[in-house]
Amino acid sequence: MRNAIRFSWGENQGFIRPQEFEGLRPSMQAVHTMIREGTGAGADFLGWRDLPAAYDQEEYRRIKEAAKRIQKDCRVFVVVGIGGSYLGARAVIEYLRSPLYNMLPKDTPEIYYAGNCLSASALEEVFRLIGDRDVCINVISKSGTTTEPAVAFRVLRAYMEKRYGEEGAAGRIYVTTDKCRGTLKQFSDKKGYETFVVPDDVGGRFSVLTAVGLLPIAVAGIDIDALMSGAEAGMKLYAAPDYTANDAYRYAMTRRILNAKGKQIEVLVSYEPYGQMLNEWWKQLFGESEGKDHKGIFPASVVFSTDLHSMGQFIQDGSRNLFETVVSVEQADVSFPVADDPQNIDGLNFLSGVEMDRVKATAAKGTLLAHVDGGVPNLSVCVDRRDEYALGQLLYFFEMAVAASGYLSGVNPFDQPGVEAYKKNMFALLGKPGYEDLRAALQTRLDS
Amino acid sequence: MRNAIRFSWGENQGFIRPQEFEGLRPSMQAVHTMIREGTGAGADFLGWRDLPAAYDQEEYRRIKEAAKRIQKDCRVFVVVGIGGSYLGARAVIEYLRSPLYNMLPKDTPEIYYAGNCLSASALEEVFRLIGDRDVCINVISKSGTTTEPAVAFRVLRAYMEKRYGEEGAAGRIYVTTDKCRGTLKQFSDKKGYETFVVPDDVGGRFSVLTAVGLLPIAVAGIDIDALMSGAEAGMKLYAAPDYTANDAYRYAMTRRILNAKGKQIEVLVSYEPYGQMLNEWWKQLFGESEGKDHKGIFPASVVFSTDLHSMGQFIQDGSRNLFETVVSVEQADVSFPVADDPQNIDGLNFLSGVEMDRVKATAAKGTLLAHVDGGVPNLSVCVDRRDEYALGQLLYFFEMAVAASGYLSGVNPFDQPGVEAYKKNMFALLGKPGYEDLRAALQTRLDS
Numbered sequence: 001m002r003n004a005i006r007f008s009w010g011e012n013q014g015f016i017r018p019q020e021f022e023g024l025r026p027s028m029q030a031v032h033t034m035i036r037e038g039t040g041a042g043a044d045f046l047g048w049r050d051l052p053a054a055y056d057q058e059e060y061r062r063i064k065e066a067a068k069r070i071q072k073d074c075r076v077f078v079v080v081g082i083g084g085s086y087l088g089a090r091a092v093i094e095y096l097r098s099p100l101y102n103m104l105p106k107d108t109p110e111i112y113y114a115g116n117c118l119s120a121s122a123l124e125e126v127f128r129l130i131g132d133r134d135v136c137i138n139v140i141s142k143s144g145t146t147t148e149p150a151v152a153f154r155v156l157r158a159y160m161e162k163r164y165g166e167e168g169a170a171g172r173i174y175v176t177t178d179k180c181r182g183t184l185k186q187f188s189d190k191k192g193y194e195t196f197v198v199p200d201d202v203g204g205r206f207s208v209l210t211a212v213g214l215l216p217i218a219v220a221g222i223d224i225d226a227l228m229s230g231a232e233a234g235m236k237l238y239a240a241p242d243y244t245a246n247d248a249y250r251y252a253m254t255r256r257i258l259n260a261k262g263k264q265i266e267v268l269v270s271y272e273p274y275g276q277m278l279n280e281w282w283k284q285l286f287g288e289s290e291g292k293d294h295k296g297i298f299p300a301s302v303v304f305s306t307d308l309h310s311m312g313q314f315i316q317d318g319s320r321n322l323f324e325t326v327v328s329v330e331q332a333d334v335s336f337p338v339a340d341d342p343q344n345i346d347g348l349n350f351l352s353g354v355e356m357d358r359v360k361a362t363a364a365k366g367t368l369l370a371h372v373d374g375g376v377p378n379l380s381v382c383v384d385r386r387d388e389y390a391l392g393q394l395l396y397f398f399e400m401a402v403a404a405s406g407y408l409s410g411v412n413p414f415d416q417p418g419v420e421a422y423k424k425n426m427f428a429l430l431g432k433p434g435y436e437d438l439r440a441a442l443q444t445r446l447d448s
Numbered sequence: 449m450r451n452a453i454r455f456s457w458g459e460n461q462g463f464i465r466p467q468e469f470e471g472l473r474p475s476m477q478a479v480h481t482m483i484r485e486g487t488g489a490g491a492d493f494l495g496w497r498d499l500p501a502a503y504d505q506e507e508y509r510r511i512k513e514a515a516k517r518i519q520k521d522c523r524v525f526v527v528v529g530i531g532g533s534y535l536g537a538r539a540v541i542e543y544l545r546s547p548l549y550n551m552l553p554k555d556t557p558e559i560y561y562a563g564n565c566l567s568a569s570a571l572e573e574v575f576r577l578i579g580d581r582d583v584c585i586n587v588i589s590k591s592g593t594t595t596e597p598a599v600a601f602r603v604l605r606a607y608m609e610k611r612y613g614e615e616g617a618a619g620r621i622y623v624t625t626d627k628c629r630g631t632l633k634q635f636s637d638k639k640g641y642e643t644f645v646v647p648d649d650v651g652g653r654f655s656v657l658t659a660v661g662l663l664p665i666a667v668a669g670i671d672i673d674a675l676m677s678g679a680e681a682g683m684k685l686y687a688a689p690d691y692t693a694n695d696a697y698r699y700a701m702t703r704r705i706l707n708a709k710g711k712q713i714e715v716l717v718s719y720e721p722y723g724q725m726l727n728e729w730w731k732q733l734f735g736e737s738e739g740k741d742h743k744g745i746f747p748a749s750v751v752f753s754t755d756l757h758s759m760g761q762f763i764q765d766g767s768r769n770l771f772e773t774v775v776s777v778e779q780a781d782v783s784f785p786v787a788d789d790p791q792n793i794d795g796l797n798f799l800s801g802v803e804m805d806r807v808k809a810t811a812a813k814g815t816l817l818a819h820v821d822g823g824v825p826n827l828s829v830c831v832d833r834r835d836e837y838a839l840g841q842l843l844y845f846f847e848m849a850v851a852a853s854g855y856l857s858g859v860n861p862f863d864q865p866g867v868e869a870y871k872k873n874m875f876a877l878l879g880k881p882g883y884e885d886l887r888a889a890l891q892t893r894l895d896s
Contacts, residue, residue, distance in 0.1 A: 103577055119808065366874035
């Protein structure tokens with residue numbers, strides 16, 4: 001079994017003493033039991049743990065078939081979803097294809113994301129982007145009632161039915177929702193939309209390897225078999241009870257040790273623009289799992305070297321309340337040697353003929369040493385190649401790490417009670433029936 | 449004179465008492481003198497302060513002409529620059545046009561950004577994006593020796609000369625660099641490239657209203673006259689000595705007061721995807737200006753409501769070390785009412801016919817109240833319209849605020865000494881002549 005990831009916690013940097021891990025051993029053992037035996041808070045949402053081996057094979061086959069049909073039926077594919085129903089697919093597509101996937105020549109459809117905000121101009125743009133090209137859509141919503149995707153789906157469904165007729169539209173609308181409950185499921189069955197399942201025991205931010213993520217990912221032409229197979233490797237590797245043999249646990253413990261020393265911000269670093277949306281996925285995974293009970297490490301992200309020229313100053317020499325976790329990819333996927341310049345106007349001829357990827361890797365080493373000298377602990381997650389397998393393992397690595405880290409910090413890593421607060425206020429202020437009292441109270445505060 | 453911006457520091461939220469501003473009055477007065485009379489640290493870099501009135505009119509005319517020529521000569525415009533030579537233009541173009549500017553139908557060239565990282569795959573993509581379409585490039589580098597843009601320029605220049613011949617390429621390469629020093633300026637003059645100036649007294653992160661930002665912005669079809677005129681309004685409004693009449697100063701003071709109370713992270717909030725790159729520009733402006741001497745408020749950013757479903761949980765209920773600054777745009781620029789659904793499958797028919805922009809504004813109000821209840825101070829920067837004038841004023845507002853805030857916290861807001869650290873290490877490790885001793889020392893550390 002290929003292990004695509006090497007983790008190191010900064011062994012020689014002097015911020016952590018090895019015995020600090022031993023001090024956490026009993027807690028880590030207890031957490032291991034909670035994760036394996038489902039005895040911790042939120043254990044109803046442990047479905048992600050066994051997913052890479054225990055998924056619904058019949059549905060998986062349907063996902064692949066639907067993806068092929070979508071690739072054939074349209075040039076524009078619109079994915080309607082928010083939060084965990086949006087970030088995973090986009091992260092994987094941009095990481096493996098490109099952040100400029102839509103602009104580049106390809107034989108798979110352009111993919112746009114709608115229903116993840118309340119911007120009228122963003123929604124209006126989707127229609128300009130579609131133009132007169134053929135379109136399919138995938139609505140992803142467990143309940144079917146989340147405001148952002150619901151509003152977008154109203155508009156898109158009307159558009160599809162007007163353009164293709166009710167039956168034609170039905171063949172182009174794919175719905176990922178609850179297995180049986182919810183009005184969206186009932187409505188879809190009545191209309192004849194093909195549906196896929198958001199499992200009950202997998203929270204949104206852990207759902208990238210379910211139909212939620214897999215359908216759009218497959219439409220982009222990505223090998224989801226390899227993705228799942230990498231995740232399965234992660235599932236096996238990160239089941240090890242002893243932290244010395246479990247990188248996900250060591251990452252979780254390192255985060256807790258640093259947090260206890262006053263580090264309140266974790267900056268996830270990519271050296272490739274294609275890693276930016278993966279960073280965003282990671283931010284949701286960690287922020288939403290740990291940011292509760294007035295606790296949690298604030299998750300931030302940068303893309304170097306571009307952000308060495310923006311956030312670099314702060315990281316090097318600003319408030320010393322942060323640490324970095326660098327995700328790097330070892331093997332170059334493109335050969336691009338630095339061109340020689342006989343006039344040497346930039347003084348960089350010592351680089352002539354050197355692979356850009358080596359310049360990048362060297363910049364990363366130099367940056368690590370500089371930031372460590374500046375007082376910033378540097379954790380490293382080294383991925384062997386930019387491919388489906390490694391990414392599948394990486395996704396699982398982070399999922400297991402956040403479960404462990406959340407339990408270690410004493411929170412339920414699988415709920416998100418704070419997300420309801422803005423919705424309740426919004427519904428009240430918008431006059432949703434049943435919210436009259438709250439509405440009056442909020443309005444008084446706004447008027448004061 | 450139109451004042452396009454209203455700032456409020458959270459008057460009724462209970463996190464700050466009004467007398468705290470009075471307590472900072474003497475310091476603010478001293479800082480005002482430093483900014484107006486140039487008596488503070490880094491006063492050589494105060495050029496941004498008078499720029500909206502005191503720019504080079506002859507060069508400004510050339511910028512507009514060059515932009516017209518570029519629009520005529522190419523379908524793809526590649527902007528080569530990093531940090532302040534990149535973020536300003538991109539922020540303005542995406543804010544005023546769209547983050548999907550390149551995908552949308554338009555009669556101006558597609559614009560891509562190169563030389564802002566060391567990714568081989570990103571650079572290789574630029575050539576696939578160009579394809580066989582006509583191209584012009586703008587290299588932006590004060591010294592001409594910064595590694596990232598220099599490496600990209602080597603490759604792009606070779607490509608242009610091979611494709612268009614030396615003379616043809618010269619008519620398509622525009623260089624923004626030092627007025628007279630530096631090998632890039634000399635080389636450009638010899639080659640016959642049209643050149644524009646990175647002023648000596650304007651730091652990179654303050655340079656968006658110089659040729660650095662204005663040329664790409666004008667190429668995108670944006671009215672730079674209106675942008676400058678809004679900035680000029682800002683220049684006048686935020687010159688007021690008394691903080692009670694100066695919103696930029698009040699914003700700076702609010703930040704200092706909250707930081708003194710333990711708030712270590714500022715989250716800049718946009719409710720529109722088109723604000724995302726502006727948030728990135730702001731992060732450089734504030735992070736690089738204030739993040740030094742082991743001080744500074746960590747600048748982070750979110751786009752709501754999408755990130756209410758990722759970072760929302762943390763902001764609502766995680767570690768209480770943060771505050772939010774919400775940039776909102778008052779007037780809708782697109783009318784888009786929520787469609788009615790006779791079946792009401794999502795239960796949202798109480799919204800039928802309501803403008804999405806009003807739903808968004810109401811979500812923002814509900815979120816503000818929820819986050820304040822959760823213990824997060826909310827500052828508000830309310831912009832009247834999405835247009836050039838308001839954005840020009842906003843850019844200036846932030847520039848003046850960071851100057852004041854930096855001086856109030858006792859740092860030089862105009863230097864960035866920490867940015868050199870990684871470069872030195874990188875050069876040493878890459879074998880640049882003159883760095884032999886450092887190279888040996890670093891290599892020893894890496895091998896250990």
